[in-house]
Amino acid sequence: MTQILEILISGITQGAVYCVVAVGLSLVYGASRILNFAHGSLYSLGGFLAWYLVVGGPGIPLWLAFLLILPVLALTGVVIERAVIRPLRGSDNWKINTIMVTLGLAFIIENGLQLVFGPGTRTIPPFVEGSLSISGITITWYKLSIFVISLALVGALELFLSSTRYGQAVRAVSQDMQGANQVGINVNQVFSTTFALSVVLTGVAGILLAPVFLVSPLGGWAPFLKAFVIVVLGGLGSTKGAFVAAFILAVLEAFVIFYIGPSWAMPAWLLMLIIVLMVRPKGLFGVWEN
Amino acid sequence: MLEVEGINAFYGDFHVLHDASLRVGKGELVSVVGANGHGKSTLLKAICGLTPVKSGQVRFEGHDIAGLKAPHLVGQGLVYVAEDRRLFPDMTVLENLQLGAYLSGAREHEKHNLDRVFTLYPRLAERRKQLCRSLSGGEAQMVALGRGLMSNPTLLAIDEPSLGLAPNLTEMMLTTVSQLNKDGLTVLIVEQSIALLKGMIDRVYSIEEGIVRETNAYNMQEVL
Amino acid sequence: MSATENTPLAKINSVFTGFGLMHDSMVYWAVVAGLALLGGMIGDSYVHHILILVFIWCIVIASWDLILGYAGIFNYAQLVFFTFGAYGSAMLSIYAGLSPLLAIAAAAGIGAVIGLIVAMPSLRLKGEYVALFTFAVHLALPPLIQQGKAIGMGGNTGLLGIPWLNLFGYQVSSIDKLTWYWVALAFGAVCVYLIYFIVLRGRMGLAFIAMRDADTFAQAIGVNEYKYKMLAFVVSAVFTAVAGGLYAHYTSVVTPKVLGTEFFLMAMVMLAIGGMGRFPGAVLGVFIVVIGNELLRSFDDFRLLLLGVAVVLTVIFLPNGVAGLFAKRK
Numbered sequence: 001m002t003q004i005l006e007i008l009i010s011g012i013t014q015g016a017v018y019c020v021v022a023v024g025l026s027l028v029y030g031a032s033r034i035l036n037f038a039h040g041s042l043y044s045l046g047g048f049l050a051w052y053l054v055v056g057g058p059g060i061p062l063w064l065a066f067l068l069i070l071p072v073l074a075l076t077g078v079v080i081e082r083a084v085i086r087p088l089r090g091s092d093n094w095k096i097n098t099i100m101v102t103l104g105l106a107f108i109i110e111n112g113l114q115l116v117f118g119p120g121t122r123t124i125p126p127f128v129e130g131s132l133s134i135s136g137i138t139i140t141w142y143k144l145s146i147f148v149i150s151l152a153l154v155g156a157l158e159l160f161l162s163s164t165r166y167g168q169a170v171r172a173v174s175q176d177m178q179g180a181n182q183v184g185i186n187v188n189q190v191f192s193t194t195f196a197l198s199v200v201l202t203g204v205a206g207i208l209l210a211p212v213f214l215v216s217p218l219g220g221w222a223p224f225l226k227a228f229v230i231v232v233l234g235g236l237g238s239t240k241g242a243f244v245a246a247f248i249l250a251v252l253e254a255f256v257i258f259y260i261g262p263s264w265a266m267p268a269w270l271l272m273l274i275i276v277l278m279v280r281p282k283g284l285f286g287v288w289e290n
Numbered sequence: 291m292l293e294v295e296g297i298n299a300f301y302g303d304f305h306v307l308h309d310a311s312l313r314v315g316k317g318e319l320v321s322v323v324g325a326n327g328h329g330k331s332t333l334l335k336a337i338c339g340l341t342p343v344k345s346g347q348v349r350f351e352g353h354d355i356a357g358l359k360a361p362h363l364v365g366q367g368l369v370y371v372a373e374d375r376r377l378f379p380d381m382t383v384l385e386n387l388q389l390g391a392y393l394s395g396a397r398e399h400e401k402h403n404l405d406r407v408f409t410l411y412p413r414l415a416e417r418r419k420q421l422c423r424s425l426s427g428g429e430a431q432m433v434a435l436g437r438g439l440m441s442n443p444t445l446l447a448i449d450e451p452s453l454g455l456a457p458n459l460t461e462m463m464l465t466t467v468s469q470l471n472k473d474g475l476t477v478l479i480v481e482q483s484i485a486l487l488k489g490m491i492d493r494v495y496s497i498e499e500g501i502v503r504e505t506n507a508y509n510m511q512e513v514l
Numbered sequence: 515m516s517a518t519e520n521t522p523l524a525k526i527n528s529v530f531t532g533f534g535l536m537h538d539s540m541v542y543w544a545v546v547a548g549l550a551l552l553g554g555m556i557g558d559s560y561v562h563h564i565l566i567l568v569f570i571w572c573i574v575i576a577s578w579d580l581i582l583g584y585a586g587i588f589n590y591a592q593l594v595f596f597t598f599g600a601y602g603s604a605m606l607s608i609y610a611g612l613s614p615l616l617a618i619a620a621a622a623g624i625g626a627v628i629g630l631i632v633a634m635p636s637l638r639l640k641g642e643y644v645a646l647f648t649f650a651v652h653l654a655l656p657p658l659i660q661q662g663k664a665i666g667m668g669g670n671t672g673l674l675g676i677p678w679l680n681l682f683g684y685q686v687s688s689i690d691k692l693t694w695y696w697v698a699l700a701f702g703a704v705c706v707y708l709i710y711f712i713v714l715r716g717r718m719g720l721a722f723i724a725m726r727d728a729d730t731f732a733q734a735i736g737v738n739e740y741k742y743k744m745l746a747f748v749v750s751a752v753f754t755a756v757a758g759g760l761y762a763h764y765t766s767v768v769t770p771k772v773l774g775t776e777f778f779l780m781a782m783v784m785l786a787i788g789g790m791g792r793f794p795g796a797v798l799g800v801f802i803v804v805i806g807n808e809l810l811r812s813f814d815d816f817r818l819l820l821l822g823v824a825v826v827l828t829v830i831f832l833p834n835g836v837a838g839l840f841a842k843r844k
Contacts, residue, residue: 035642037649087830093790097829099588099645100786104825107779111819165392172378172389179376181340183441184364184393218775225650232643263657270654273647274635 002136007254013143014212015250016150017205021223022230022242023154024201030174030237031194034085037102039202040224041109046073046203047215048113051122062127066207070200077199080105081192106220113217121214124207146208153201158239170194174237202227222266226253229273291316291476292337292368292445297346297356299329299336306332309346310502312495314445314478319471321487322480323505324497330480331373333497334449337478338370339363351444365393367444373453373480375434379423383414386422386433390440399442407436410466428459435463445476452486460486535715542711546703553695562691564808566764569702571800573757575784576709577750583791584714585746586726588641591632591648592781593773594655595751598628599758600768601659601667604676607763609666614679618759625755626748633747637740652778656770672769679763688766701760705753710793713749718742726791779821780807786828789835798836 025039046069053065060068084105088097126142161167172180173190180187205223206215213219230249234241249272256268292314299307306329314320324330335341337348339360348356350368360370377386387407391400408415411432417425422433431451438446448467452460468490471477481487484494496505549565556562578592603621606612612620632651636644663669679686679697686693713719721742762768771777780803788799810817832838 035646037645084826084830088833091833093833095641096582096588096790097833099642100782101826101829103590103649103782104779104786104822104829106822107775108819108822108826110775111822115815115819165388168381168385168389169392171381175378175380176376178340178372179378180389181360182338182364182370182372182376183389183437184361184396185389186361221653225646225653228646228650263660266654266657270650273650277635277639277643277647 003258005137006139007258008251009137009139010143011251011254012247013139013147014254015247016147016154017209018223018226018230018250019243019246020150020153020205020208021202022227022234022246023157023239024198024205025224025227026231026234026237026239026242027157027170027194027201028198029231031170032085032173032191034098034102035228036195036198037099037224038080038106038109039198039227040220040222041106041113042073042076042199042220043202043206043223044113044215044217044220045076045109046206047124047210047219048117048122048217049073049203050207050210051124051215052117054124055122056117062124062207066204069203069207073200073203074196076203077196078192080199081195085195086188086191110217110220117217119217121216121219122210123214124210126211142211146212149208150205153204154239154243157197157201161239166193225266225273226269229269229276232273233276291318291351292478293347293349294337295347295349297336297348298344299332299341300344301332301341306500307336307502308500310336310497310500312502312504314476315492317471317474317476318492319468319477319479319490320493320495321484321491322478322495322497322502323482323484323487324480325482328497329500330497331449332500333502334370334447334478334480338368338447340370361393364441365395367442369438369441369443369446371434371438371446371448371451373449373451375430377422377425377430377433377437380421382419382421383425383433384418387414387418387436387440390437391442393441396440396442400440403440403442407439410439410469411436427454428456428462431455431459431463435466439470443475445478446470448477448479450480450482452481464490535711539707539711542707543703546699549699549703550696553692553699556695559689559691562695564804566691566694566698568800568804569698570757570761570764571780571784571804572702572797573705573760574754575781575788575796575800576706577753577757578781578785579788579790579793579796580709580714580753581746581750582785583796584719584726585722585743587636587743587746588645589632589636589648589747589750590645591651592750592754593777594632594648594652595625595628595754596758596761597655597659597768597770597772599625599755600762600772601673601758602755603759604673604762604768605666607677608673608675614677614759614763615681618756618763621755621759622752625751625753625758628755629748629751630744632751633744636747637743652773656773659770659773668769670770672767672771673762674767676762676766676768678766688764694764698760698764701756705756706797709749709753714793718745718749722746776818776821779818779825780804783821783824783828785835786825787832787835789832789837792834792837795835795837802836 021043025036028034028036049069049072050062050065053060053068054062084101085098088094088101091097128141128145131138131140132144161171169180169185170190172185173187177187226249230242230245233249234243234245252272253265253268257265294310294312296309296311297307298305298309310333312322322330322333332341336343339358339362343356346356347354350366355363378389387404391397391403413429414432414436417429422430425433435451451463451467455463464486467477467479479487494505495502553562574592574596581587581589599621602624603617606620607614607617632648636647639647659667660669667673678688686697725739725742784799784803785796787802788797789795807817810820813820828835
């Protein structure tokens with residue numbers, strides 16, 4: 001019983017971070033219909049930048065590293081959108097071209113990281129040590145704190161989208177681009193903003209999970225695929241859906257890892273993806289897709 | 291207020307507008323009438339910066355605006371209401387209206403304009419919390435027009451408001467347009483049939499295969 | 515509909531060349547003959563090796579072009595088909611003692627099955643979902659190959675000592691580059707011909723073009739979209755599996771590296787640089803990239819990075835690839 005509870009808790013804490021990666025992915029897809037295949041590599045980028053600042057380089061505290069990395073991630077997002085995505089907008093094979101370009105970008109980031117930092121895996125010490133024990137169930141303070149931070153991030157995003165005028169504009173662009181144009185929304189600016197936010201979200205998730213998983217140049221594909229499955233189950237563009245789906249899937253994953261083995265985690269996600277797509281192609285709360 | 295001179299526009303390789311010219315004076319209600327597929331919508335979209343203008347001049351309140359994009363023109367008071375409404379389906383009526391006042395210029399008048407829209411269409415006030423996805427065609431058209439008004443326009447360009455509406459709803463829509471015009475709003479409206487606009491327009495242009503001509507309203511009625 | 519019934523399908527001109535099938539076929543086989551002669555004149559076995567790889571890649575990329583460029587299905591599981599072809603053929607010849615040529619034929623069958631399996635969920639999805647799903651299959655395969663160690667897939671080290679090709683009693687060793695050159699050229703030329711000249715200029719190609727350019731029109735005239743998309747997967751997978759089998763018997767080693775970043779990137783660059791859905795763009799892309807990749811060997815550390823940059827730059831600045839350049843000049 002204790003064991004099952006521990007697996008459950010581990011799944012839930014993990015799920016919160018996956019949710020951060022997932023809402024980042026769905027934010028960009030919702031606004032600009034771009035499935036960013038470099039999303040996972042940007043997750044790795046976050047982890048590596050943090051590793052460099054905290055461990056490999058100047059050795060500053062993690063919170064300071066966060067403050068320094070956030071603007072870098074946001075800027076990366078804007079640059080990618082401006083330099084790589086925007087030139088393709090309106091071209092003939094827009095969809096396939098964006099897939100090609102973002103995949104290419106993923107490989108550039110991956111191999112760039114490998115060149116700069118070397119191919120090995122890295123880790124960052126957690127910013128809090130120790131663990132909490134309640135009636136035999138143990139959970140580290142670190143996992144608890146990344147759980148809280150992740151919830152706060154997702155909550156903040158949801159609040160931004162639902163209650164600010166700019167958040168409204170983001171939703172407007174995702175629902176009807178011409179309509180957004182007509183009321184005076186600068187659609188290109190919204191694209192850049194969502195891209196920046198998305199990269200920040202996935203990069204932060206990469207930093208938060210660095211002490212739990214390891215950071216490696218190719219390590220972004222797993223969270224990316226997981227995020228995608230979450231987004232599909234939750235319904236593209238639905239933050240609420242992603243939230244629920246992240247917990248369901250992460251808990252399932254935790255059980256698969258415990259009872260069958262870690263190398264089955266990825267095939268299990270793939271199987272879940274197939275089942276989800278078969279049973280509920282529009283996801284639990286899918287609203288944006290027309 | 292609006293002077294269009296010899297504009298040309300294309301849809302892909304297809305030449306849609308041929309040297310189109312028209313003029314709308316302050317406080318006027320001017321109409322462009324023509325059958326489907328003859329370039330009415332393209333003309334309106336070209337003026338409002340939603341379709342690129344290949345050549346020619348568009349002046350709005352003395353400024354050359356040809357080539358400027360819609361988001362910019364909305365800020366200057368040139369507002370477009372689309373024939374296919376272009377509402378945000380998964381947002382409430384109120385949110386759609388609020389987004390009409392997205393730009394800071396319109397934001398200043400947001401409260402006043404919202405009152406105006408709700409007075410004009412009390413039904414929208416009742417349904418303010420309803421998602422636009424679930425509105426009827428007539429209600430959706432009210433939101434579209436209301437959203438245009440929320441942008442605080444000096445010239446409202448309305449694209450075929452009767453599209454898909456029952457005759458009594460069309461009449462109601464056009465009556466409010468006429469009322470808005472009498473209250474001082476300049477309007478450029480596009481319709482398929484002049485019969486609908488009888489008695490409310492100051493001047494009328496006909497458009498046929500992308501060629502625009504000013505027409506005497508009386509003649510026009512005979513032609514149709 | 516009547517138009518397609520009255521027009522002999524074989525007469526449909528290539529979108530690219532604008533000439534008839536006979537004319538294009540003659541040019542094609544003349545080029546192949548030229549390459550065959552060229553093989554005899556080349557003395558350097560390293561150059562042979564590079565060109566053998568080019569010919570094998572041509573099959574893979576032509577198959578990918580068929581499904582991605584012509585059928586418009588965003589399939590990214592191409593190397594999965596390749597891997598199944600390579601492993602299947604290798605295992606059948608190692609464990610079941612099948613002669614390599616038979617094993618390659620069997621690999622084609624395996625490819626068909628795998629193509630079908632990947633197609634079924636994919637065809638329920640649209641656009642970029644297909645891309646992600648198929649790419650996920652690609653990513654999920656290496657850990658499964660690890661698991662497959664139990665059934666003789668060799669895990670990380672892969673399969674070694676795959677039997678050489680046996681042609682009419684003659685063992686073609688990997689060192690015999692000249693014979694391999696002709697074998698790979700023959701396989702490559704036939705497969706590419708079948709793909710671009712038979713399949714794509716036939717009813718299937720017509721259906722693809724109709725589906726890609728005018729989806730609703732295609733449905734209106736009764737093109738069974740599901741059937742043709744399924745066929746696209748199967749045909750593409752069959753040819754790619756043949757290439758995989760050929761590759762296995764040529765190198766006599768298969769490891770999970772065939773699913774690694776390098777192969778995938780190479781394939782992407784080939785298609786991007788060549789241009790999708792515009793024969794002979796993709797095939798030219800293979801020549802350019804394999805040869806370019808060899809010239810870049812000295813930059814080994816940066817090579818993968820440069821390949822990534824090449825993908826991004828070509829898509830942005832040369833959206834229709836090399837084939838697009840030719841088309842413009844026309």
